[in-house]
Amino acid sequence: MTMTAMTPAPGLKMPPEGARLFAAADPSQATHLATYGIIPDVTPAQLLEQVRMSGLTGRGGAGFPTARKLEAVTSGSKGPAVVVANGAEGEPASRKDAELLRRAPHLVIDGIEVAARITGAQEAYAYVRAEVVPDLRQALAERRPTVKITVVAATDTFVSGQETAVVSRLNEGPALPRFSRHRIFQRGIGDRATLVQNVETLAHLGLIARYGGVWFASAGTPESTGTFLTTVHPVTEPLTTAPTVWEAAHGLSLRQLISPAAGRPVEELQAVLIGGYHGTWVPLPAALDAPLSRAGLEQYGADLGAGVLVPLASTACGLELTASIVAYLARQSAQQCGPCQFGLPELAQNFTALATGRVGRGGVEAVRQSAGLVENRGACKHPDGTTRLVRSALRVFEKDVTLHQYGRCLARIGEPYGGAR
């Protein structure tokens, strides 16, 4: 394999060992350049070839191959394309995009410039959580970007980061998912071909443009290349206590990632929620040594999604936690599609009834039925993401589901419901 894109350019530093995205000690441009050097001046075709070789996939949750998305935008473009850096991070359990923008804003900007070079875009948007807008503005003020980058504060709702919602918002519309007769890569912002890419994906792109695809794939596993950012929650009160964001190589085991924050032997955990509120429950300790990679998580029907990990203690009730998440997700429906608008509240109600031991046998069936009523029936992934979580809970907490139907709970095995609350 020739490495034309790797021809050393003046000022290019050697790739850092270990942490990649988080290698710089502070977010300033000076430290950024001292850590990574400058991006070599190579052609768009050479850049795209390196992205292809890297095996990089989208880090926003869907995991789509980045090279294919870049190609789709490039070939679907009649006029100049538009690049969107998506850092909306509407998922409340995720912190990694905000953390990245705080610690390494220049890598994200590099990625925007590289994506623009590949797609021929002259204009870009950074759609990020309001709290990190100042960090990004500060970084932009330190350099002269090669494309016009407009920073827009994202709306603070769960579905605001869905691609069609981002495009709608940047088209001066509401931050709501849209049904579209066209694909965004053909017609997005201002009806132009649009590349919507998660900010972490772009940051990796900024490094691939420097060190090449082979370097990128030297970390991780053969099918899940590179490093990824993960938001790891502590075991106690996972929904309220501050999580930690780590950069990890794909293939690391669950044990390695959740141990530091667990505060107890990880063998005492009963499950971990992988991927966030639209994610999948995975049983512990069975999966403790599962490698965090596509292949490693496949047998559990899970994937890393946007990298959220929420471990659950054996003394907690997984159904109760799931019920509160489903109730939240039902409230976050954008109320545009009937099945989602009416079906999610019903699903939440049925699940809560099950989790609080208020239904007898048949409680699970009611949950399954209302899940079936929303699946595949919305303009965005919200209904399907919610049922994915629900179905994994029924699977992983199967024993508890049975007990709850008899008014008992594994987490409080001695107490009948009613007495305890």
Place this chain on the structure above:
Amino acid sequence: MTRPLIVDWTACEGRGLCADLLPEVLTQDRWGYPQNRHPGPILVPDELEGPARQAVRMCPRLALRLESA
């Protein structure tokens, strides 16, 4: 051969005209929204293409689209 029938769920108001015109494929859910009789994507077999096209034309919200296979 079958063709996918796409529903724009943000436009559909769930009065069920499409389910009346295409009962072999669609029914209505409890709220009146069109529901596939089979799990998965809504697929229209060739012999029902006529009624399917009529449903697309008659939908008051222009919420239906019949794709080519």
